[in-house]
Amino acid sequence: MPAVSVQKQDFDIAAEIANLKQGRLDIGAIVTFTGTVRDMDGSLKSMTLEHYAGMTDNELDAIIAEAYGRWPLQACRIIHRYGRLKPGDNIVLVITMSAHRQAAFQAADFLMDFLKSRAPFWKSEETDAGANWIDARESDAEALNRWQD
Amino acid sequence: MLQLLYFSWVRERTGTSEEQITLPDGIATVSTLVGHLRAKNDRYAAAFEDMKQIRIAVNQRYVDPDAAIKDGDEIAFFPPVTGG
Numbered sequence: 001m002p003a004v005s006v007q008k009q010d011f012d013i014a015a016e017i018a019n020l021k022q023g024r025l026d027i028g029a030i031v032t033f034t035g036t037v038r039d040m041d042g043s044l045k046s047m048t049l050e051h052y053a054g055m056t057d058n059e060l061d062a063i064i065a066e067a068y069g070r071w072p073l074q075a076c077r078i079i080h081r082y083g084r085l086k087p088g089d090n091i092v093l094v095i096t097m098s099a100h101r102q103a104a105f106q107a108a109d110f111l112m113d114f115l116k117s118r119a120p121f122w123k124s125e126e127t128d129a130g131a132n133w134i135d136a137r138e139s140d141a142e143a144l145n146r147w148q149d
Numbered sequence: 150m151l152q153l154l155y156f157s158w159v160r161e162r163t164g165t166s167e168e169q170i171t172l173p174d175g176i177a178t179v180s181t182l183v184g185h186l187r188a189k190n191d192r193y194a195a196a197f198e199d200m201k202q203i204r205i206a207v208n209q210r211y212v213d214p215d216a217a218i219k220d221g222d223e224i225a226f227f228p229p230v231t232g233g
Contacts, residue, residue: 035233049232052156052225055209080232092233112233120206120225121232122157133158136229 003076004060006051008083011093020075020097027074029101031108033094039087043127049082049091052120056080063114067096070110071103078111080121113143150220151182155196156227159203162196172220179205179224180214196226204229 005011013032021027037047064076075097085091094111098104123134154167176182183200186193197203205212206225218224 050157051232052154052206052209052227055206055225058209116230116233118211118230119232120156120227120230122228123231124157133228134231136231140233141229 003064003078004057005079006053006056006060007079007081010081010090011079013093013095016077016079016093016095020077020095024074026099027097028099029097029104031096031101031104033092033108033112034090035092035112037085037087037089037091043129044087044125045128046084046086046126047089047091048084048124048126048131050122050124051080051082055120059119060115063111063118066114067107067111071098071107073098073103073107076107076111078115080115080119082121110147113140113147116140117144151218152223153186154223154225156225158228159196159226162192164192172218177217177219178214179207179212179216179218182218182224183214202228 013034017030017032060078064078067073067076073096077095079093081091092115094108096104096107096111098107117140124131125134150169151172152167152169155163155165160166173185176185183197187197200214204227205214207216207218208223
């Protein structure tokens with residue numbers, strides 16, 4: 001199974017964990033992060049994610065390789081959806097597995113920070129007023145500074 | 150030939166998601182290519198109005214505006230990314 005999937009369809013978190021964990025007894029900690037489509041005030045009709053096919057996979061593979069270099073990880077998985085999503089839908093799944101929880105927690109946090117600032121995805125929100133591209137957040141770029149050695 | 154790709158509002162402003170162009174004479178960096186594109190028409194001028202809002206990838210790797218380009222390269226222009 002590839003470590004990275006960029007896909008239109010939804011994902012099944014339990015099935016993904018089971019696949020990664022199958023036949024392995026050296027895993028003591030599993031962390032998952034799921035990002036979902038948020039609608040704070042009831043105005044959101046849909047969110048459409050566009051991506052740069054090809055570069056997306058390369059960037060996500062590179063981010064995972066970086067995580068393996070920093071923490072003793074047994075497994076990593078990133079699934080990112082694209083296309084038109086509804087409020088409440090899943091967008092992204094990150095799974096990290098390690099012998100101990102610290103590595104799994106930190107690696108999942110790291111993967112999300114780098115994914116948000118490097119993976120070439122763009123979100124457009126559709127409301128009754130029309131469609132708008134979401135601006136990148138300064139705080140997402142600043143979050144990367146936490147991982148400077 | 151150069152393969153040019155545009156995403157998100159850069160795509161909307163240029164009005165195209167991809168195009169092939171012949172590497173113009175005297176163009177050796179992304180910056181000079183952007184100057185060439187800006188001069189094409191108002192749509193391109195609007196797309197590349199503020200390069201602080203544009204990210205660049207050459208052959209699917211992030212680069213700075215002063216990066217060198219050569220015939221056969223795939224060059225993508227897009228806003229800061231908003232995935233996750």
